[in-house]
Every structure is written in structure tokens, then in C-alpha cells.
Amino acid sequence: MKIQFRTLGFAATCLAALYAFTGCNEATVLGKELIPGSDKVVVKDTTINNLKTHNIFRTDSSIRTGGGYYTGALGTIGGDPIFGKSHGFLYTQLGLPKSEFTFQGTGWVLDSVVLYIGCDTAWYGANAGFKVDVYRMNETNFKIDTNYLYNKPRSYDPSKKVGTATIYPVYPKDSLSIYGVKYAPQLRIPLNAAFGQELFQQRADGAFKNDSAFRIWLNGLAIVPDTTMGGNTMLYTNLNSGDTRLTVYYKNSEKDSLMENFKFDAYGSAHANYFVRNYTGKEVANLLNTGNPAGDNIVYIQEAPGIYTNITLPDIAEVPNAVINKAELVITEINSGSAGQDDLFTEPSRLMLRRYITHDSLSFLFDYGNPQSPELAYFGGNKTVISDLGPYKVVQYKFNIARHLQLAQQKKIENSVLRLEGWSSRMIDLPRLKAGGGSATPPANVKLRIIYTEL
Structure with missing residues (x-):
């Protein structure tokens, strides 16, 4: 998958319109600290809307x-x-x-x-x-x-x-x-x-x-x-x-x-x-372990031992010599309202994003920091309510993965598949989330916003 970048020439003038178009998708709002002040610096950005997501359910032998x-x-x-x-x-x-x-x-x-x-x-x-x-x-x-x-x-x-x-x-x-x-x-x-x-x-x-x-x-x-x-x-x-x-x-x-x-x-x-x-006879059963080459259009997350989602990022190795200022992965809930009993069965308070280093071996992303003292404020993953209209609450999770993408762009690490999962201090937990998948209709889809500076 090839990323098409566009010059950030009119971002400031379109900011209000962009925010209105995306509704509750806060991740598309560009922070001022990301726009260098020099006219000689070329800043570009892109939002990737066609990530591949696959829902996985397997026995967790670690529990x-x-x-x-x-x-x-x-x-x-x-x-x-x-x-x-x-x-x-x-x-x-x-x-x-x-x-x-x-x-x-x-x-x-x-x-x-x-x-x-x-x-x-x-x-x-x-x-x-x-x-x-x-x-x-x-x-x-x-x-x-x-x-x-x-x-x-x-x-x-x-x-x-x-x-x-x-x-x-x-x-x-x-x-x-x-x-x-x-x-x-x-x-x-x-x-x-x-x-x-x-x-x-x-x-x-x-x-x-x-x-x-x-x-x-x-x-x-x-x-x-x-x-x-x-x-x-x-x-x-x-x-x-x-x-x-x-x-x-x-x-x-x-x-x-x-x-x-x-x-x-x-x-x-x-x-x-x-x-x-x-899961017999329930909605989630239709999108588990499908292996669909196009990915699943809905993300289902359930605290362990439950369902997690693999996310395939596009290849960014072709990006020219550049500094990735920000890379934000955004997951947005699809609220099912009273029919889905979302008011009773609540979402995880935090999600976690890890990368595969082998077929079944996982490692934390570099943006996570030292696992003994992680940089959680920077890395993200917390549940944030972005819309609350009575029972129709919508939550969103955001991860900063700029370091990971920078290393992948420099070919110092493989741009491997990422694993998105619920994260709890309990060995066994229950919170669950239904969110837009990679092929879902924007703005509910899983998306990756990249802002970088050409050198």
C-alpha cells in the first residue's frame, strides 16, 4: 500500500471546515506545535483511511x-x-x-x-x-x-x-x-x-x-x-x-x-x-478469524481472555528523507445504543498497541518507552468520551506512534503488524468495544494521521 502525501499548504485555512466534516473525530485537528515556523521547511500530512484490520480469537496460553x-x-x-x-x-x-x-x-x-x-x-x-x-x-x-x-x-x-x-x-x-x-x-x-x-x-x-x-x-x-x-x-x-x-x-x-x-x-x-x-449466534461471531484479504470493517475488542485485532500498516519506507513530527492511530467506537446495551457493557478504560516481532511473539512499540516506566501520557491509549448524547456515548482511543514509524521509514525495524487489545491489571476481565475497522466509512474507521517535515 503506497501512501500519497499532500503539501500542507492550506491546512490553516481549512482547519475549521475539516473539523466540522469529521464531526467527533478529534484526531484530524492539527496542533500548532506541529507546524514549523520557517517558510523554507516543507511540512506534509496525510490521513490513511484504508488500514487492514482482522479480529482474532484464540486461547491465550499465557493466562x-x-x-x-x-x-x-x-x-x-x-x-x-x-x-x-x-x-x-x-x-x-x-x-x-x-x-x-x-x-x-x-x-x-x-x-x-x-x-x-x-x-x-x-x-x-x-x-x-x-x-x-x-x-x-x-x-x-x-x-x-x-x-x-x-x-x-x-x-x-x-x-x-x-x-x-x-x-x-x-x-x-x-x-x-x-x-x-x-x-x-x-x-x-x-x-x-x-x-x-x-x-x-x-x-x-x-x-x-x-x-x-x-x-x-x-x-x-x-x-x-x-x-x-x-x-x-x-x-x-x-x-x-x-x-x-x-x-x-x-x-x-x-x-x-x-x-x-x-x-x-x-x-x-x-x-x-x-x-x-x-459467541454462538451473536454479531461478533461473523467477523472472527475470517482471514479476509480486505480486512474486517468492524473492530471488536474484548479484555483478555477475549478478542483482539491485528492492524496492518502501509509501507512507509518510500517516504523521502524526513522527520515524522506526529503519527496518530485513532480508534473510534461504533455505538450500538440500547440495542447493543452499550450502557451496561462498558468499554475498556485503556487499549494497548504492541507489535509482532515473530509470528506469535510481541514487543512494545518504541513510543511506549521503558516498560518498567512507560511514557503513557505520550503514547496514549486511554478512553476518551468525544460525544455523549444520553445513551449514545461515543468513545475514542488515540496512540502516538511517530517513533515506530520513523524507525520503519529508516528501515531500522520491520513495519510489522500491530496488535490492538484491551489492557487491564486483571488477569481476566470483561470490558469490550465495537469500533470502526479499517474499511469502515469515515470518520468511524481506524485511521492513521501522519505529519512529517522534509529535510
């Missing part, structure tokens, strides 16, 4: 759960008309209060047994409850020293359900006070009284002898969301926060208000998160 990874996602997104369904299952083991444990005194009477799960005070989708069932696991060799691929379910026994509950998002002020002790916000799942009675039946020389014996008797618990009800809430769990535990509340023949905690052990309790996507 693991278990071991030292304690965060996850629990819940169901079942009603996204564009991106389909997402489900998160949680699995965990617990430990004894102490070795050779026994409940206090004699004549035990169960009050309740409750499973508490550490959870962030943030969620995705609806602020609503959803149903979960809790089952006893029967996963072979479920161990703390194993990392588990996120898209592989762990085994549980559907005939051994020990609890059912409707759980809700938690708020920062949702702390619990239990017998005068305050606990951080957490999910609370009551379990069956029959399971509490099973715990009463165990002995210090049997299942309660040590953690190993206990985990043979109770291999783990699977917290399984109802995937048939079409809920739209996903919670972010953290087993190593919020005092994850199973608590038995009881009394004996002498005392009331007793409790025993079977806690999650960060160094001993096996755990995993199963997270699955299903």
Missing part, C-alpha cells in the same frame, strides 16, 4: 490460574447481544483450623455453615444478584503447586451439592461484624445444614488429623454460576483477600455463639478459575 494467581471471575454475562456469553467458575480447597482438630465441648448443635469468598468491590455488568450452586469437587490431583489453564473446567460431583445462594456485588462499606470482629467485604454463601452435620461427624484421628487428610475427605468446593438464567453480572474474586474461609457457627452443651474457621491457605489450598466465552 493461568492456581498456584500464585489468586484472582478470578465468578458469574454470568448471558445477555450481551454483540459479544455473547461469558461464564466464570471458581474452585478452591480449604484447610483445618489446626491439626487434630475437634469442635469444642460436646453436644454440638449447628446454627449455620457459611462459605466466604474474598471479592473486589467492583463488578462488570448489572448491579444485580445471580444464582450459584456449590458442589464437592472430585478433581484428581488438585494441588497448590499446579497452574491451570483458564479454559479447562475442573471436575466436581453434580450429585453432591452442598449449597445454593443468590449472591450480589459487594461495596466498600459492606464489612461484616461477627461476634465483635470486623471482616472486609466478601461474598457470603450459606451452605446446607446437612453438610455442617457431615463436618460434625469427622474426627481428630480421621479427616481432621491434618490438612492432607482433610483434603482427601473434602477435595475442594466448586462455586458454579447458573448459566441458564441469562444473568448479566460478573464479580472479581480474590481468594487471598477478604479472609476466604468456611465458617461453622454452632453451640455446645455449655456455650452459645461458637464458630470454627476452615480457611483458605495461600500456600496450601489448591484453587482455579474456569472462564469460558461463547
Whole structure:
């Protein structure tokens, strides 16, 4: 693809008209600092509107759960008309209060047994409850020293359900006070009284002898969301926060208000998160892994593990000896309004742009700076609202890639394909974006604005 440059001779006089024509496309406004003051300097610019974009969905082998990874996602997104369904299952083991444990005194009477799960005070989708069932696991060799691929379910026994509950998002002020002790916000799942009675039946020389014996008797618990009800809430769990535990509340023949905690052990309790996507019958399914030589006219981005987009830039090696003053890649949302439920299923707060250095190996662009201390203010990628008419909000993302293009123009690096993806601090996240692709109608299309000075 050959870039046709035009002399920036009448940019100042046309600036107002250009801005009006492009509507919400802020990226076409030329900053004064980019126009050199000398009449002897020739500044040129071009906006490339025919970039190739391809939406990709593959298993992300870098996302693991278990071991030292304690965060996850629990819940169901079942009603996204564009991106389909997402489900998160949680699995965990617990430990004894102490070795050779026994409940206090004699004549035990169960009050309740409750499973508490550490959870962030943030969620995705609806602020609503959803149903979960809790089952006893029967996963072979479920161990703390194993990392588990996120898209592989762990085994549980559907005939051994020990609890059912409707759980809700938690708020920062949702702390619990239990017998005068305050606990951080957490999910609370009551379990069956029959399971509490099973715990009463165990002995210090049997299942309660040590953690190993206990985990043979109770291999783990699977917290399984109802995937048939079409809920739209996903919670972010953290087993190593919020005092994850199973608590038995009881009394004996002498005392009331007793409790025993079977806690999650960060160094001993096996755990995993199963997270699955299903795009069947939804809009996005039509433009995944198409391999279309002309590219896809819509960009779909979904936080990992989800959908990313490859962007092919044109060859700029033929640009004469020049300094690239600015090169801005612009991604503009296509808002689907109430039909797409864009008000409920929000966009990523940041996108990331990386380059392929081999078929599947990625590197940061030079404009990103030192990965240990990136130049984010310069590089860009933040979500910016450029139009907000009630539910029809439009957001835009911009990246400065002048250094990358300068090096490519000088043939110091290959002008390789770029990967555009959601960027989150979470291992598993949900925000998603529908934007104009390379062949979409301007101004919604992905575009590259280049301003350079001939030397």
C-alpha cells in the first residue's frame, strides 16, 4: 500500500471546515506545535483511511490460574447481544483450623455453615444478584503447586451439592461484624445444614488429623454460576483477600455463639478459575478469524481472555528523507445504543498497541518507552468520551506512534503488524468495544494521521 502525501499548504485555512466534516473525530485537528515556523521547511500530512484490520480469537496460553494467581471471575454475562456469553467458575480447597482438630465441648448443635469468598468491590455488568450452586469437587490431583489453564473446567460431583445462594456485588462499606470482629467485604454463601452435620461427624484421628487428610475427605468446593438464567453480572474474586474461609457457627452443651474457621491457605489450598466465552449466534461471531484479504470493517475488542485485532500498516519506507513530527492511530467506537446495551457493557478504560516481532511473539512499540516506566501520557491509549448524547456515548482511543514509524521509514525495524487489545491489571476481565475497522466509512474507521517535515 503506497501512501500519497499532500503539501500542507492550506491546512490553516481549512482547519475549521475539516473539523466540522469529521464531526467527533478529534484526531484530524492539527496542533500548532506541529507546524514549523520557517517558510523554507516543507511540512506534509496525510490521513490513511484504508488500514487492514482482522479480529482474532484464540486461547491465550499465557493466562493461568492456581498456584500464585489468586484472582478470578465468578458469574454470568448471558445477555450481551454483540459479544455473547461469558461464564466464570471458581474452585478452591480449604484447610483445618489446626491439626487434630475437634469442635469444642460436646453436644454440638449447628446454627449455620457459611462459605466466604474474598471479592473486589467492583463488578462488570448489572448491579444485580445471580444464582450459584456449590458442589464437592472430585478433581484428581488438585494441588497448590499446579497452574491451570483458564479454559479447562475442573471436575466436581453434580450429585453432591452442598449449597445454593443468590449472591450480589459487594461495596466498600459492606464489612461484616461477627461476634465483635470486623471482616472486609466478601461474598457470603450459606451452605446446607446437612453438610455442617457431615463436618460434625469427622474426627481428630480421621479427616481432621491434618490438612492432607482433610483434603482427601473434602477435595475442594466448586462455586458454579447458573448459566441458564441469562444473568448479566460478573464479580472479581480474590481468594487471598477478604479472609476466604468456611465458617461453622454452632453451640455446645455449655456455650452459645461458637464458630470454627476452615480457611483458605495461600500456600496450601489448591484453587482455579474456569472462564469460558461463547459467541454462538451473536454479531461478533461473523467477523472472527475470517482471514479476509480486505480486512474486517468492524473492530471488536474484548479484555483478555477475549478478542483482539491485528492492524496492518502501509509501507512507509518510500517516504523521502524526513522527520515524522506526529503519527496518530485513532480508534473510534461504533455505538450500538440500547440495542447493543452499550450502557451496561462498558468499554475498556485503556487499549494497548504492541507489535509482532515473530509470528506469535510481541514487543512494545518504541513510543511506549521503558516498560518498567512507560511514557503513557505520550503514547496514549486511554478512553476518551468525544460525544455523549444520553445513551449514545461515543468513545475514542488515540496512540502516538511517530517513533515506530520513523524507525520503519529508516528501515531500522520491520513495519510489522500491530496488535490492538484491551489492557487491564486483571488477569481476566470483561470490558469490550465495537469500533470502526479499517474499511469502515469515515470518520468511524481506524485511521492513521501522519505529519512529517522534509529535510
